[in-house]
Amino acid sequence: MTPTHTDKQYESELANLREKLLLMGAKVEGMIVDAMRSLVERDDAVAKMVIERDAEIDRMEVEIDEMALQLLALRQPAASDLRFITNAMKIVTDLERIGDLSTNIAERSVELSKEPQLRPYVELQREAAAVRTMLRDALDAFVSRDAARAEAVRERDREVDILHRQIFQELQGLMKESPANVERGMRLAFISKYLERIADHATNLSEAVVFLVQGRDIRHTPKTPSSTGK
Amino acid sequence: MNKLSTRKLTVRYGEKIAVKPTDLDMPAKRVTALIGPSGCGKSTFLRCLNRMNDLVEGARVEGKVLLDEKDIYDSRQDPVVVRRRVGMVFQRSNPFPKTIRENVAYGLRIGGMKARSELDARVEWALKASALWEEVKDRLDESALSLSGGQQQRVCIARALAVEPEVLLMDEPASALDPIATAKIEELIHELREQYTVVIVTHNMQQAARVSDFTAFFYMGDLVEYGATTKIFTNPSETRTEDYITGKFG
Numbered sequence: 001m002t003p004t005h006t007d008k009q010y011e012s013e014l015a016n017l018r019e020k021l022l023l024m025g026a027k028v029e030g031m032i033v034d035a036m037r038s039l040v041e042r043d044d045a046v047a048k049m050v051i052e053r054d055a056e057i058d059r060m061e062v063e064i065d066e067m068a069l070q071l072l073a074l075r076q077p078a079a080s081d082l083r084f085i086t087n088a089m090k091i092v093t094d095l096e097r098i099g100d101l102s103t104n105i106a107e108r109s110v111e112l113s114k115e116p117q118l119r120p121y122v123e124l125q126r127e128a129a130a131v132r133t134m135l136r137d138a139l140d141a142f143v144s145r146d147a148a149r150a151e152a153v154r155e156r157d158r159e160v161d162i163l164h165r166q167i168f169q170e171l172q173g174l175m176k177e178s179p180a181n182v183e184r185g186m187r188l189a190f191i192s193k194y195l196e197r198i199a200d201h202a203t204n205l206s207e208a209v210v211f212l213v214q215g216r217d218i219r220h221t222p223k224t225p226s227s228t229g230k
Numbered sequence: 231m232n233k234l235s236t237r238k239l240t241v242r243y244g245e246k247i248a249v250k251p252t253d254l255d256m257p258a259k260r261v262t263a264l265i266g267p268s269g270c271g272k273s274t275f276l277r278c279l280n281r282m283n284d285l286v287e288g289a290r291v292e293g294k295v296l297l298d299e300k301d302i303y304d305s306r307q308d309p310v311v312v313r314r315r316v317g318m319v320f321q322r323s324n325p326f327p328k329t330i331r332e333n334v335a336y337g338l339r340i341g342g343m344k345a346r347s348e349l350d351a352r353v354e355w356a357l358k359a360s361a362l363w364e365e366v367k368d369r370l371d372e373s374a375l376s377l378s379g380g381q382q383q384r385v386c387i388a389r390a391l392a393v394e395p396e397v398l399l400m401d402e403p404a405s406a407l408d409p410i411a412t413a414k415i416e417e418l419i420h421e422l423r424e425q426y427t428v429v430i431v432t433h434n435m436q437q438a439a440r441v442s443d444f445t446a447f448f449y450m451g452d453l454v455e456y457g458a459t460t461k462i463f464t465n466p467s468e469t470r471t472e473d474y475i476t477g478k479f480g
Binding site: 002004005006007010076077078079080081082083214215 | 324435436439463464466471472473475476477478480
């Protein structure tokens with residue numbers, strides 16, 4: 001194990017920040033799952049619960065930012081502590097956006113439940129499952145400080161992009177067939193887009209983990225497995 | 231361009247080894263900070279760079295210290311000349327119980343400068359270079375001991391600069407000063423690096439981060455890591471460096 005900080009108070013402040021981030025991550029992951037459940041099961045009550053949970057995510061974002069700011073001001077962190085705290089401030093934005101996007105899925109699902117189902121949601125569920133796994137792996141990589149695992153998350157963003165494009169094309173076809181399909185088709189296309197955006201945020205998160213662990217900034221670099229990873 | 235370099239520099243106090251064989255290059259017109267816990271050898275290392283350890287009882291120095299690629303420990307080198315080229319400022323400001331003017335002119339007089347006008351010009355220059363001139367120009371003939379701690383420290387810096395050294399060694403130059411006086415010293419260091427090579431020992435890691443271009447981390451007589459200060463403070467390579475600067479020691 002890595003040694004702990006001589007200053008126990010500092011150590012526990014860092015631990016609190018980390019736990020709070022993980023808790024927030026777990027909560028937004030749950031929101032994705034429930035938002036998709038509300039869609040598939042056409043359950044408005046579940047959708048409303050997702051929408052209500054967003055306020056808590058927003059609150060956590062503000063709290064985490066405050067904690068990070070205080071640590072920066074009072075502790076003058078360096079090296080991996082500094083990378084962790086500055087990253088926390090970025091990660092929290094991604095998590096908050098994932099919360100928003102999950103809320104958007106729940107909103108569209110409430111609208112969709114008012115009309116007959118346009119088509120089975122098999123591909124959307126596949127997309128959602130892929131996105132959720134990306135988020136969970138990114139969070140796990142964060143916990144275990146596993147840069148290789150984080151980089152693998154980034155690689156999977158491409159799969160989600162391809163799924164999204166397929167879904168979008170199929171929906172386009174349905175909408176061209178009949179104007180009656182357009183409203184539902186649009187809503188479903190939005191949901192697919194929200195999921196694709198969540199995957200982008202999970203990608204940001206995984207890039208942050210690589211920076212946190214290795215101090216290597218892989219943003220805006222080609223998504224191919226690095227041979228220099230340590 | 232390296233102004234100062236050590237090659238297998240080793241220091242022993244009797245049986246005890248204080249600095250293990252160390253190779254370190256200190257680039258010209260840059261600030262190099264030496265950090266590490268108490269007893270890590272950083273001050274001992276610093277004192278080798280102008281042969282101050284010659285004056286320490288029981289200290290034995292081996293290896294080379296190259297100043298412009300010439301070994302200052304070579305028997306043909308005059309330590310007095312070395313110390314004029316490599317000046318030093320200490321932790322406790324130590325002005326002589328003389329006037330401000332005489333403090334700054336001290337090294338010049340020893341060096342044989344006599345003409346009043348020449349001395350005055352150089353005193354003014356040195357006090358300006360140490361960012362003290364505006365504060366003391368009307369009281370040059372008052373005792374240096376009447377100044378505040380921060381001002382006394384800058385008198386000492388002016389005294390060191392007056393003889394026009396090429397390198398300035400600083401051993402905890404701000405550790406006894408309040409934050410404002412510290413900020414002035416740090417700003418001064420920043421300005422000095424335009425013309426001088428500075429090597430500074432500090433316990434204050436934020437100070438090392440603020441003032442230096444390069445940082446060397448010593449631990450138990452070992453040079454553990456040396457690199458650009460931005461690298462050392464954001465992403466050090468060595469676990470021991472990481473542990474020290476994040477406060478995970480002891």
